[in-house]
Amino acid sequence: MGSRMYVALVPPAEVLESVDDLVERMRERQRPQDPRRFRWIQPGDAHITLAFMASVADPEGLADSLTADLERVPPVEIGLSGSGAFPDPVSGRMLWLGIADPTGRLPGLARTIRSSAHSAGAQPEVGAFSAHLTLARCHRGDLTAEVDSLSGFSRPPWRAREVTLLESHLSRQGARHEMVAGIRLNGLDRTQFRSPR
Numbered sequence: 001m002g003s004r005m006y007v008a009l010v011p012p013a014e015v016l017e018s019v020d021d022l023v024e025r026m027r028e029r030q031r032p033q034d035p036r037r038f039r040w041i042q043p044g045d046a047h048i049t050l051a052f053m054a055s056v057a058d059p060e061g062l063a064d065s066l067t068a069d070l071e072r073v074p075p076v077e078i079g080l081s082g083s084g085a086f087p088d089p090v091s092g093r094m095l096w097l098g099i100a101d102p103t104g105r106l107p108g109l110a111r112t113i114r115s116s117a118h119s120a121g122a123q124p125e126v127g128a129f130s131a132h133l134t135l136a137r138c139h140r141g142d143l144t145a146e147v148d149s150l151s152g153f154s155r156p157p158w159r160a161r162e163v164t165l166l167e168s169h170l171s172r173q174g175a176r177h178e179m180v181a182g183i184r185l186n187g188l189d190r191t192q193f194r195s196p197r
Contacts, residue, residue, distance in 0.1 A: 001055055002055035002056045002057040002058075003055070003056045003059055003167050004053070004054055004055065004056075004167065004168045004169075004170070005052075005053050005056045005059065005062070005122075005165060005166060005167050005168065005180065006049050006050075006051060006052040006053065006165075006166055006168060007049075007050045007051045007066065007113050007117070007163050007164070007165055007166075008047035008048055008049050008050055008163065008164050008166060009047065009048040009050065009076075009078065009160045009163060009164070010046075010047050010048075010164050011046060011047070011048075011080075011133075011155075011158065012158050015046075015080065015155050015158065016044055016046055018155060019041075019046040019080075019097070019133065019135075020043045020044065020046070022135075022150075022153065023040050023041060023043075023135055023136075026038075026040065026135070026136070026146070026150075027040050035139065035141065036138040036139050036140075036141035036143075037138055037139050038095075038136045038137075038138045039136060039137045039138065040135065040136045041134060041135060041136065042175075042176070045175075045177055046133055047133065047164070047166070047177070048078070048099055048106075048131060048132070048133050049134075050106075050109060050110045050113045050114075050129075050163060051110060051113045051114045051117055051124040051125070052124065052125040053117060053122045053123060053124050053125070054123070054125070055123070056122045057121065057122075058120065058121060058122075059165070059167070059180055059181075061120050061121065062117060062120045062121075062122050062165065063165055063180065063181040063183065064120070065116045065117070065119055065120035066113065066116050066117070066120075066163070066165065066181075066183050067183050068116075069112060069113075069115070069116035069119075070112065070113075070116070070163065070183055070184070070185055071184075071186070072186065073109065073112060073185050073186060074185060074186045075159045075160055075161045075185045075186060076101075076103065076105050076106060076109060076159070076160050076185065077101075077102055077103055077157045077158070077159055077160075078099055078100060078101055078106065078131075078157060078158065078160055079099070079100035079102075079154065079155055079156055079157035079158065080097050080098065080099065080100065080133065080153065080154055080155040081097075081098050081099070081100040081153075081154040081155075082097070082098035082150075082151055082153070082154070083095070083096065083097050083098060083146075083147050083150035083151055083153060084096055084098060084132070084147055085143040085146075085147055086130075086132075089142070089143050089144045089147045090142055090143075090144060091140050091141070091142070092138070092140070092141065092142070092143035092147075093137060093138060093139070093140050094134055094136070094137050094138070095134075095135045095136045095137075095138070095143055095146055095147070095150075096132035096133055096134050096135055097132065097133040097135060097150065097153060098131075098132060099131035099132060099133065100154070100157060101131060102157060106129070106131045107129050107131075109163075109185075110129040110131075111129070113163065114126075135150075160185070161184060161185055161186070162182045162183055162184045162185055163182075163183050163185065164179055164181070164182050164183075165179070165180045165181040165182075165183065166178065166179055166180060167180050
């Protein structure tokens with residue numbers, strides 16, 4: 001079986017810190033007996049998924065394909081704005097922050113990455129792309145109050161200059177993410193490569 005991997009945009013340190021602070025405040029407000037049983041993201045794990053692959057047999061080949069296909073893709077401007085829940089706030093299973101995409105380029109970037117992954121032999125998850133930053137997963141329940149309390153949350157746009165190839169390790173304590181490669185947008189060189197265990 002291959003590695004569980006995804007390609008994501010990782011916000012800069014100051015945005016990660018503000019998301020971590022927000023998650024901590026939300027976590028503190030939750031009652032221990034809440035039947036929705038929230039599973040909040042871990043500190044420093046905030047990201048915007050562009051493509052997910054349940055099993056990648058050749059991570060280095062995937063990184064090479066992404067590097068080649070993204071070398072002429074310019075950086076993207078994105079920010080955080082608003083909130084929501086999947087599939088909807090009344091019967092939500094995932095609480096998220098919205099992504100401000102002033103240039104409208106994120107869907108095209110996601111398509112390029114999925115196509116590149118497919119060319120490398122990986123099988124990216126299919127479906128409509130919906131840019132978001134996951135805060136928590138939970139048992140199905142009404143998330144209207146949480147969505148409303150987060151609706152005014154925003155962070156100014158930043159320039160994302162690279163995508164990150166991450167390996168996801170699942171455990172009873174939740175998912176742990178490990179960077180495999182950083183791939184520059186509008187650049188040829190990967191910032192690092194590490195073979196998954």
